[in-house]
Amino acid sequence: MNSKRVEVELGARSYPIFISEDFQLENFEQTIGQRRFYVITDSHVAPLYGDQLSVLPNRLGQSIVPAGESSKSLQQAEIIYGDLIRAKADRKTVIVALGGGVVGDLAGFIASTYMRGVPFVQMPTSLLAMVDSSVGGKVAVNHPLGKNMIGHFYQPESVLMATSVLKTLPQRELQAGMAEVIKYGIIMDAEFFAWLEQNVEKLLALDPQAIASTLEKSVCCKAQVVGEDEKEGGVRATLNLGHTFGHAEEVLAGYGRVLHGEAVAAGMVAAMATSVALGQASEDDLRRCRALILKFKLPITLTQSHRQTEFWTAMEGDKKSLSGVVNFVLSRGIGGCDLPKAIQRTFIENVLTSLR
Amino acid sequence: MNSKRVEVELGARSYPIFISEDFQLENFEQTIGQRRFYVITDSHVAPLYGDQLSVLPNRLGQSIVPAGESSKSLQQAEIIYGDLIRAKADRKTVIVALGGGVVGDLAGFIASTYMRGVPFVQMPTSLLAMVDSSVGGKVAVNHPLGKNMIGHFYQPESVLMATSVLKTLPQRELQAGMAEVIKYGIIMDAEFFAWLEQNVEKLLALDPQAIASTLEKSVCCKAQVVGEDEKEGGVRATLNLGHTFGHAEEVLAGYGRVLHGEAVAAGMVAAMATSVALGQASEDDLRRCRALILKFKLPITLTQSHRQTEFWTAMEGDKKSLSGVVNFVLSRGIGGCDLPKAIQRTFIENVLTSLR
Numbered sequence: 001m002n003s004k005r006v007e008v009e010l011g012a013r014s015y016p017i018f019i020s021e022d023f024q025l026e027n028f029e030q031t032i033g034q035r036r037f038y039v040i041t042d043s044h045v046a047p048l049y050g051d052q053l054s055v056l057p058n059r060l061g062q063s064i065v066p067a068g069e070s071s072k073s074l075q076q077a078e079i080i081y082g083d084l085i086r087a088k089a090d091r092k093t094v095i096v097a098l099g100g101g102v103v104g105d106l107a108g109f110i111a112s113t114y115m116r117g118v119p120f121v122q123m124p125t126s127l128l129a130m131v132d133s134s135v136g137g138k139v140a141v142n143h144p145l146g147k148n149m150i151g152h153f154y155q156p157e158s159v160l161m162a163t164s165v166l167k168t169l170p171q172r173e174l175q176a177g178m179a180e181v182i183k184y185g186i187i188m189d190a191e192f193f194a195w196l197e198q199n200v201e202k203l204l205a206l207d208p209q210a211i212a213s214t215l216e217k218s219v220c221c222k223a224q225v226v227g228e229d230e231k232e233g234g235v236r237a238t239l240n241l242g243h244t245f246g247h248a249e250e251v252l253a254g255y256g257r258v259l260h261g262e263a264v265a266a267g268m269v270a271a272m273a274t275s276v277a278l279g280q281a282s283e284d285d286l287r288r289c290r291a292l293i294l295k296f297k298l299p300i301t302l303t304q305s306h307r308q309t310e311f312w313t314a315m316e317g318d319k320k321s322l323s324g325v326v327n328f329v330l331s332r333g334i335g336g337c338d339l340p341k342a343i344q345r346t347f348i349e350n351v352l353t354s355l356r
Numbered sequence: 357m358n359s360k361r362v363e364v365e366l367g368a369r370s371y372p373i374f375i376s377e378d379f380q381l382e383n384f385e386q387t388i389g390q391r392r393f394y395v396i397t398d399s400h401v402a403p404l405y406g407d408q409l410s411v412l413p414n415r416l417g418q419s420i421v422p423a424g425e426s427s428k429s430l431q432q433a434e435i436i437y438g439d440l441i442r443a444k445a446d447r448k449t450v451i452v453a454l455g456g457g458v459v460g461d462l463a464g465f466i467a468s469t470y471m472r473g474v475p476f477v478q479m480p481t482s483l484l485a486m487v488d489s490s491v492g493g494k495v496a497v498n499h500p501l502g503k504n505m506i507g508h509f510y511q512p513e514s515v516l517m518a519t520s521v522l523k524t525l526p527q528r529e530l531q532a533g534m535a536e537v538i539k540y541g542i543i544m545d546a547e548f549f550a551w552l553e554q555n556v557e558k559l560l561a562l563d564p565q566a567i568a569s570t571l572e573k574s575v576c577c578k579a580q581v582v583g584e585d586e587k588e589g590g591v592r593a594t595l596n597l598g599h600t601f602g603h604a605e606e607v608l609a610g611y612g613r614v615l616h617g618e619a620v621a622a623g624m625v626a627a628m629a630t631s632v633a634l635g636q637a638s639e640d641d642l643r644r645c646r647a648l649i650l651k652f653k654l655p656i657t658l659t660q661s662h663r664q665t666e667f668w669t670a671m672e673g674d675k676k677s678l679s680g681v682v683n684f685v686l687s688r689g690i691g692g693c694d695l696p697k698a699i700q701r702t703f704i705e706n707v708l709t710s711l712r
Contacts, residue, residue, distance in 0.1 A: 074430045074433070077430070081499045081505060082500070086501070112508070113469075113508060115507075116494065117508065117509070138472065140472065143441065145438055145442070149437060150437055150469045151471075152468070
């Protein structure tokens with residue numbers, strides 16, 4: 001398989017995404033040039049893929065954070081700023097994020113703030129990070145009172161993906177990553193949705209061609225939306241389909257108990273059911289969504305939605321909510337969607353009750 | 357005195373600076389409009405000026421940090437993010453920095469990162485913050501291993517200054533603020549330098565007209581430089597005249613023992629002396645610099661420069677230094693300067709020895 005290249009068009013901040021079977025050092029070196037770089041990775045990924053970059057002479061150093069969401073904190077960031085200062089990283093040093101979404105978000109936040117911003121390269125190693133978080137420049141750490149509350153829009157210089165790394169990804173995380181892939185089909189590409197329906201087995205078996213096509217299609221969708229609306233003033237918000245529901249599910253289940261993709265999968269079903277109840281999507285759309293999500297072994301029900309008041313409060317607390325109004329992205333049938341809009345609490349609760 | 361208005365020209369991110377005798381709420385309300393705002397201030401400023409904003413109906417809340425440099429930390433920022441979340445500040449809430457440089461830098465860092473960036477208004481209450489840190493968008497917190505290591509370029513929506521607040525500023529801080537004022541004369545405006553030589557007494561007596569003229573001239577100089585080079589790729593670095601020396605002085609004396617402006621004042625003398633030694637400024641330029649700095653009761657010698665190795669190491673550790681090379685901004689005679697360039701250690705040490 002040759003390397004595929006997708007461009008994120010953002011004027012002076014445009015950048016390429018390279019998709020290949022293994023990490024291709026020529027793409028890496030093309031990006032880095034003669035500059036020094038510093039790797040941020042985690043305790044799961046370092047033993048698996050850390051060596052690939054350690055052979056390069058320009059590597060200034062590496063910080064390894066404990067794997068897991070709890071590393072996305074200001075405390076962990078402060079430790080790494082210290083590592084960077086001690087390693088004499090300067091304003092031209094390139095920060096390389098080698099890992100999943102947690103590493104990418106944390107390393108991106110550090111890159112966006114260290115010495116008021118240094119260059120940044122993403123090497124995502126989870127499906128979720130490849131198809132979603134590594135592209136588009138959203139970087140963040142968590143606050144004890146809210147997820148991703150502290151962050152920035154900060155674009156990488158390039159994104160390098162290797163499909164072979166998915167072989168070491170736990171099956172559950174692979175499935176969870178598929179939720180965001182399905183999302184692109186629902187919100188903007190009916191043909192891709194239909195293709196996914198035909199290729200579930202190949203994808204779960206990590207067929208290299210099918211995976212590469214999925215990555216390419218997903219990052220093209222994401223790149224298109226981000227290129228139109230980098231800072232989420234409009235259309236980018238449609239990428240949050242299912243996420244308002246999913247956010248509440250994650251908060252009430254307790255972070256880590258349910259994976260982000262799992263919560264989003266169930267949230268997308270709720271969003272589609274709401275769209276059907278409003279008469280803007282069909283029962284068949286809902287049936288197909290449910291079926292595809294189930295085929296990827298993802299949940300279709302929000303286990304926490306019976307806690308009605310807490311669930312609504314958690315949706316209000318989502319940072320996508322402005323001044324206590326809860327906004328939802330709704331489908332207009334598979335392949336189309338609306339910008340987020342406020343829906344009455346009772347209407348939503350009736351839909352959620354019907355889904356239990 | 358009417359309100360003066362200076363524009364910082366940065367395309368879509370342009371913004372006005374209002375200078376008046378007292379804070380004019382009509383300028384504030386013109387900026388804020390119907391939006392809610394949240395005030396960040398400190399324990400010195402809150403009792404003096406906090407009331408002025410608390411009368412406005414759109415004030416969502418206020419966080420008061422302990423006065424002093426130690427509040428410019430990630431730990432303090434995390435506390436305030438929590439305050440903002442609990443107050444239900446959202447993506448449209450305007451953060452208002454009411455205070456000196458510490459408050460402005462901290463509040464600006466918080467505004468640049470809370471929910472990936474919210475609007476920001478500066479109301480500087482120290483001379484240093486008025487003439488320097490509140491204009492130009494440099495925001496930051498400190499790391500235990502280095503000052504301003506964690507930050508961003510993040511422009512305010514507007515800056516509101518009231519000359520009357522300087523009456524409550526300690527005399528030593530007023531004098532220290534004058535160092536950055538003198539700097540504008542040295543690097544880019546010989547006429548302004550000469551005007552300062554004639555107006556020292558009026559300025560130290562806080563003559564409202566003289567102060568207003570000084571603020572206007574200073575922010576015009578700063579706005580011009582920032583407008584040409586927002587992210588310090590070139591000419592903006594000239595604003596660091598005296599700062600490489602000053603940084604080392606601050607580090608070795610211990611932060612807080614010497615004020616930033618005091619260190620910069622002595623650093624500017626060293627920079628001018630180096631320029632004279634290189635034959636690109638005259639002995640008379642050096643004499644006038646020294647004389648004006650002394651008239652404002654500011655130091656003209658670097659008390660720490662006898663610790664030669666430590667002093668050089670501290671200059672290397674400044675984040676303006678790239679890969680261990682120490683760069684200096686030098687004068688081309690009062691009113692002109694060069695971009696930073698590397699100067700040999702032995703050359704600098706000879707100059708510093710001659711100044712002791």
